[in-house]
Amino acid sequence: MTEQQRRPTLMDVAEAAGVSRALVSIVMRGAPGAAESTRKKVLEAARELGYRPDSRARLLRSARTRLLGLSFFTSEPFHAEIVDAAYAGAAERGYEIALSAVASGRPETRAAEALLDMGCEALILISPTLGSQELAGFARRAPVVSLLRDDVGDQVDSVSSDNHAGIRLAVEHLAALGHRRIVHVDGGAAVSADQRRDAFRTEMLRRGLEPFVVPGGLTEEDGLRACASLRGNPPSAVIAFNDRSALGVIEGLRTAGLRVPADVSVVGYDDSQFARLSYVQLTSVSQDAPLLATAAVDRAVERLAGADAPAHLVRTPHLVVRNTTGPARPN
Amino acid sequence: MTEQQRRPTLMDVAEAAGVSRALVSIVMRGAPGAAESTRKKVLEAARELGYRPDSRARLLRSARTRLLGLSFFTSEPFHAEIVDAAYAGAAERGYEIALSAVASGRPETRAAEALLDMGCEALILISPTLGSQELAGFARRAPVVSLLRDDVGDQVDSVSSDNHAGIRLAVEHLAALGHRRIVHVDGGAAVSADQRRDAFRTEMLRRGLEPFVVPGGLTEEDGLRACASLRGNPPSAVIAFNDRSALGVIEGLRTAGLRVPADVSVVGYDDSQFARLSYVQLTSVSQDAPLLATAAVDRAVERLAGADAPAHLVRTPHLVVRNTTGPARPN
DNA sequence: ACCAGTCTATAGAACGTTCTAGACATTCAC
DNA sequence: GTGAATGTCTAGAACGTTCTATAGACTGGT
Known part of the structure; x- marks a missing residue:
């Protein structure tokens, strides 16, 4: 049962072939x-023995590990979507992804260090919370790409979503x-x-509309609470900071006896898996995880290929219209 | 900027000290x-040079890598909670965690192979979809622990949650x-x-109650649809397969003009992050990610310590009572 | 004085790969 | 027929660690 036979090495295959x-x-x-004939012979021997290259040795020896380190938060469902897309993006460019999670007792520095210790050539950090000082420290050892956050100093690349454009899409739509x-x-x-708050103000004023802003937050509760503060003078439409908040808002409107979208339209932000699948069918601004992920991978690869200096890339989000927005009620 | 200075090695530290x-x-x-005095001296030199051990070389050379491989699905939010807890559990026992995701173009076999290639001593696979044939194949190379699934054959350990007990808790509560x-x-x-369906039948019959079962599924839509089929003769309480389905059920009840929990009580399953944080405040059966994760790590470590044969462990879930369940309406 | 035991330190092999340099054949150009 | 170019292959060093074996310096007991 536990007969841990030594796994075959290059040497074993060589002898066999x-x-x-x-x-x-x-x-x-x-x-x-290698000649085509011997190539076949070797491949056959390898298959026969069940040979798999040892990635430790391979990583240790080779000049180029072709390994991209990716850190993510276990607490952020959206990060999982990015991880998913990053694998595909990296594979396309001939790179592998090494994963490291930021978890409860595991701070971001630890996650990043681990990736460097594994021999990653570059680091992609999803929404890093580190100071630009610390980020610069990592950047001295390998190219670092910050994903979803752009105020990271000039030593680090960043790929983020255009918050202004996203809000503009929402305002335009409504x-x-x-x-x-x-x-x-x-x-x-x-x-x-x-950024989103400012964008909202700008876009509303540009259209001659008054920009009402209510303090909210990241969670359903925040949206719910914000909604309560609007009681008595309900708006015609709401743009929430994210999908979860939007859900709270919808809940609040409903308990106040208002229908969505017949009475009030609601737009979320993130186009999270949840918003997509849910019965809610939330109209939402999509940051497009695959797009961001591949952009980050591309940037990392470019830096490794010798791109001069860090750049701050911004990708444009798009609006996904579903069932929580509709025509304004005539009054 | 891109002055990639060679990172210091043991040799550099040795010379410095x-x-x-x-x-x-x-x-x-x-x-x-090592004498305490030289220990200090070496540590000081290492700190000075910013030395960090190269995990590739370390992993390659050492007999015991003390590395546990963990595979998870990017599409399952619950897996992220387990990953989180696994890090802590492993650290406590002096092990490290290597992560590998099952993603869109990346099947489970690839994820598992990658972990083995990295030198993991044991594999923990979260809700594996592989056949027991394939699982046994991996088990020949290293101890394998299946998490959240127990019908995995006798070559593989499993740690899962007692579905019968979970359903019993829900039925008891209601x-x-x-x-x-x-x-x-x-x-x-x-x-x-x-398992849950059978448990429901058993537990209802035991109490002399008729076990009504309605076909559902994993998503909010499934719950919503199931709810629609109950129209006309609404139940007093619903036990959903999971939290997402429960949400759909709640939505369906509401649109039918029924209040939760005043008219109908609803119990979910998973106690997902979502159910906890949400305004919904769902009463739910918790599988307890930390508990399962540490159990899986423990089991892997035991196997490595020479535990004879694979075992199938079952952990007992618990009920978290929140605001979607209340007293039955007298009629 | 001597041997056994403990503590500290080191040399050098080993892990399984990739890389560099070069050997040997064969082909090509003239 | 010679020199260069090309294609195929190999020996052996290298990557940065850990491991095994052993050396030397002390102790302390006889």
Whole structure:
């Protein structure tokens, strides 16, 4: 049962195929320098023995590990979507992904250090909370790409979503439906809450509309609470900071006897898996995880290919219209 | 900017401290065999140079890597909670966790192979979908622990939650509140749906109650749909297969003009992060991610310590009572 | 004085790969 | 027919650790 037989090495395959270790290495890597006939022979021997290259040794020896380190938060469902897309993006460019989670007793520095220790050539950190000082420290050891956060100093690349554009899409959409009294339930002290709030003000004023902003937050409770403060003078439409908050808002409107979208339209932000699948069918601004993930991978690869200096890339979000927005009620 | 200076090695530290490589290794590992004075000296030199051990080399050379491989699905939020807890559990026992995700273009076999290639001593697979044939294949190379699934053959350990006990808790709770017409919206073809359905039947019959079962599924839509089929003869209480389905049920009841819990009580399953934080305040059966995670880690460690044969462990869930359950309406 | 035991330290092999340099054949150009 | 170029292969060093074996310096007991 527990007969842990030693796993076969290059040497074993070499002996079985009657060639040298180096040649087996060449064949396994798909590198040029082996005749087609021997290539077949070696591959056959490897298959026979159940040989798999040892990634530790491979990583240790090779000049280029072609390994991209990716850190994510276990507490953020959206990060999982990015992880998913990053695997595909990396594979396309001939890179592997090494994962490291930021978890309860495991701070971000630890997660990042672990990736470096594994031999990652570059780091992609999803919504890092580290100071730009510390980020710069990592950047001295390998290219670092910050994903979902752009105020990370000039030593670090960043790929983020255009918050202004996202809010503009939401305002545009609602304005086109005839809404005029639009309220933004903001994200409080959250990352990028300021950007979205400012964008809301700008876009509303540009259209000659008054920008009502209500303090909110990241959770359903925050949305619910914000909604309560609107009691007595309900808006025609609400743009929430994120989907979870939007859900709270919807809940609040309902308990106040208002229908969505017949009486009030609601727009979320994130287009989270939840918003998509849920019975809620939330109209939401999508940051597009796959897009962001591949952009981050691309940027990391470019830096490794010798791109001069860190850049701050911004991707444009798009609006996904579902069932929580509709024409404004004539009054 | 891109001055990638070579990272310091044991050799560099050894030279700086004026000792041998081997001694530095001993100090860095905290192994016995170094005088306290030199230990300080070496540590100081390492700190000075910013030395960090190279995990590739370390993993390659050491007999015991003390590395536990953990595979999870990016699509399952609950898995993230387990990953979180696994880090803590492993650290407590002096092990590290290596992560590998099952993602879109990345099947489970690939995730598991990668972990083995990295030198993991044991594998913990969260809700594996592999056949017991394939699982046994991995088990020949290293101890494998299946988490959240127990029908995995006799070559593989499993740690799962007692579905029968979970359902019993829910039925008990509702019965104690005076509910008699209780409906189970089941999980369709999902893993452990059968177990929960059977448990529901048994527990209801034991109490002389008729076990109504309605086909459901994993998502909010499934719950919503199931609810629609109950129209006309609403139950007094509903036990859903999971929290997401429970949410759909609640939504369905509401649109039918029924209040929760005043008119109908609803119990979910999973006690997901979502159910906890949400404004919904769902009463739910908790599988307790930390408990399951540490149990899985423990089991892996025991197997590595030489535990004879694979075992199938079952952990008991508990009920978290929140605001979606209340006394049955007298009629 | 001597041996056994303990503590500290080191040299050098080993882990399983990739890389560098070069050997040997064969082909090609002239 | 010669030199260069190309294609195939190999020996052996290297990557940065840990491990095994052993050396030397002390102790303390006889």
